[in-house]
Amino acid sequence: MAAQMDQQIHRDPALFYWILLPITVVMILTGILRHYMSTLLQTTPKRQIIEKLREQRYLLRSQGLRVAFPQISKSAFEKRKEWWIDNAKEGKFLADPEARGAKPNPISDPAMMENMMGAMKGNVAMMVPQSLIMGWINAFFSGYVISWYGNANVYGVVVKLPFPLTPQFKQMLQAGVGTRDLDVRWVSSLSWYFLTLFGLQPVYNFILGSNNAAAQVTQQMAQAQMGSPMGGADNPDKIFAAEVENLEVIEHWYILDGVEERLIKKLEATPI
Amino acid sequence: MxxxxxxxxxxxxxxxxxALTAQAPSFLKSQSTWFAALPYPLSLLTNTESQxxxxxxxxxxxxxxxxxxxxxxxxxxxxxxxxxxxxxxxxxxxxxxxxxxxxxDEHGLAAAMRLYEEVLIEDPTKFSIRKRRAALLRSAGKTAEAAQALVNILDASPTDAEAWAELADLYLSQGAFDQAVFSLEEVLLVMPNAWNMHAKLGEVLYLQASRTESVGEKARLLAESFRRFCRSVELCDDYLRGYYGLKLTSTRLLELRSTSQKQQQNTSDPSTGDLAPPSTETVKKLNAIATAKLGEIVRRASSGEKGWDGFSKAELSAARDLLDKSTLKIER
Incomplete structure (x- = not known):
């Protein structure tokens, strides 16, 4: 393995114009296409029915009460707490009081179905062009003899990086190239495709504005945060029961307790 | 600009x-240039769309x-x-x-009302329209209906600070102090650090105290109001309304104490969780501080010092009146 000095591969300069540039341009254009496709496929979020909204807001109210209770006096807090707990136990805040205790079925819920369809459409808009282009690059640009006078027939090598790299990068930079001894600095066309796939985000930001749908990385992250669409639906009755417990254990303190001493101290610290 | x-x-x-209205024609003109009227695919190139x-x-x-x-x-x-x-x-x-x-005339307003109601029948979740409807009812003098509309909004969306504040104002205009206080407390639950709302609550409590006959209740309300103003200026330095209220309530508290010394002891009731009334010394101290601060604000704002503008003229002159009145009293 004495070949580590500096490999001289005579690269056809036309490779730059016929492989590197086309791949980059095609990648940018697909990104833009993907952005517009997902914009077109996006379903406008359906308006929530008022009962569902009411349920959510009452839950929010209790959460607000749990956070901001120091703002009101103990009697005012107790009054609100008891009222909320009584009503929650009777199920008055629920969107559908009759269906208490029934586990909602995500398949039968049309809103849930629609959500799933929307996510699916987004995925399709993402996956189809990606696999198409990858197939295209594989079919077109590999199996491509670039060096006429070199001693090795190197397939699909397009560009040489201007800096040295450790052999661990081989997998990343020379996908689809079966030579073991090739210097890591040579990048194959398929790898160039992957590099542009993940590295073009700033370019899309520049062309399409910062909240574009072209970059799949951010979308995948959003999906991961959302969790699976199936697991999201919990029984609202249970959520309210948990909230009742949370509310019951709160120990009240009042922000106005000793505020005058605090104020005097503060104002004396900073003389007028 | x-x-x-x-x-x-x-x-x-x-x-x-x-001034804005005067600028409007030139702005509108700048928006409608010849290239903005190009047919569809070309108009994409000259898009000036922005929030x-x-x-x-x-x-x-x-x-x-x-x-x-x-x-x-x-x-x-x-x-x-x-x-x-x-x-x-x-x-x-x-x-x-x-x-x-x-x-x-009435018919024009009725047309607006019809518009709102048509929209709301179709979709009752459009809260901006519901709020407009409540506001229209109120401005038409139908106070009870406006209050009902607001209560309906709040039943569907109990975390809407804007609606709570409007309801508090409505109740206050009707003299329903307890309800107004409740609504303002709800506002504070949504926005705990809104110093203007603390001061507003202090104002309502002060008004309620001035309408109350019983001395013990009066002292309790005044103390509560006094503390609300304290909190308000604690949150926001140089808040004119807060200091104004602080001075006013502390003066009243001191007056009340000097007239009814013995009733002070039993107003605190730990079972309801009410706080003990502030000590006379603290009230005096804060009264002096508020007076000094008000004087400073009035002096600096009326001499147009840099960084001290932006106070409302009416509030400034009210503060000046209050200061003048208190100095008169001292001279006497």
Missing amino acids: SLPLLQPSTATSFPTSI EKWQIYENLFLASLRTGADATAWQCLEALVARFGKTNDRVIALHGLYLEATAK
Whole structure:
């Protein structure tokens, strides 16, 4: 393995114009296409029915009460707490009081179905062009003899990086190239495709504005945060029961307790 | 252009609104150039779409309605309708505002009301429209109906601070102090650090105290009001209304204590969780501090010192009156 000095591969300069540039341009254009496709496929979020909204807001109210209770006096807090707990136990805040205790079925819920369809459409808009282009690059640009006078027939090598790299990068930079001894600095066309796939985000930001749908990385992250669409639906009755417990254990303190001493101290610290 | 084109016009003063309206024709002209009227695919190239643009349109619309420039307002509204469609919540609310503002008589107002109600039958979740409806009811003098409308809004959406504040104001105008206090507490639960709301609650409590006959209750309310003002100035330095209230309530508290010394002891009741009344010494101290601070604010603001502008003229002169009155008392 004495070949580590500096490999001289005579690269056809036309490779730059016929492989590197086309791949980059095609990648940018697909990104833009993907952005517009997902914009077109996006379903406008359906308006929530008022009962569902009411349920959510009452839950929010209790959460607000749990956070901001120091703002009101103990009697005012107790009054609100008891009222909320009584009503929650009777199920008055629920969107559908009759269906208490029934586990909602995500398949039968049309809103849930629609959500799933929307996510699916987004995925399709993402996956189809990606696999198409990858197939295209594989079919077109590999199996491509670039060096006429070199001693090795190197397939699909397009560009040489201007800096040295450790052999661990081989997998990343020379996908689809079966030579073991090739210097890591040579990048194959398929790898160039992957590099542009993940590295073009700033370019899309520049062309399409910062909240574009072209970059799949951010979308995948959003999906991961959302969790699976199936697991999201919990029984609202249970959520309210948990909230009742949370509310019951709160120990009240009042922000106005000793505020005058605090104020005097503060104002004396900073003389007028 | 130093005009606050992007600020919501409720925050701008009336002279600014007039200045804005004067600017409106040139702005509208700048928006309609020849290349903006190109047919569809070409018009994409000359797109000037931005959030700020439509914010400006809306603010210009509101400013020109305020100043009575109805034609300009209509132009802005048409642009907004052309962009967002007639069924957009916000556009409907703005359209309703236009109808309300240009209504000549009862019939005009009824038209606006019909618009709101039609929209609400279709979709009761459009809270901006529901709020407009409540506001229209109130301005038409139907206080009970307005209160009912607000209560309905709050039943569907109990975390809406704006609606709670409006309801508090409505109750206060009717003299229903307990309800007003409750509503303001709800506002504070949503926005715990709103110092103006703390001061507002202090004001309501003060009013309630001044209407109460029983001395013990009066002292309790005054102490509560006093503490609310304390909290308000603790949150916001140099808050004129807060210091004004602080001075007023502390003076009243001291007066009350000097007249009824013995009743002070039993007002604190730990079972209801009420706080013990503040000690006379602290009240005196804070009274002195508030007086000094008010004097400073009035002095600096009226001499136009840098960084001390922006106080309301009416509030400043009220503060000056209060200070004058208290010095008179001391001289006497």
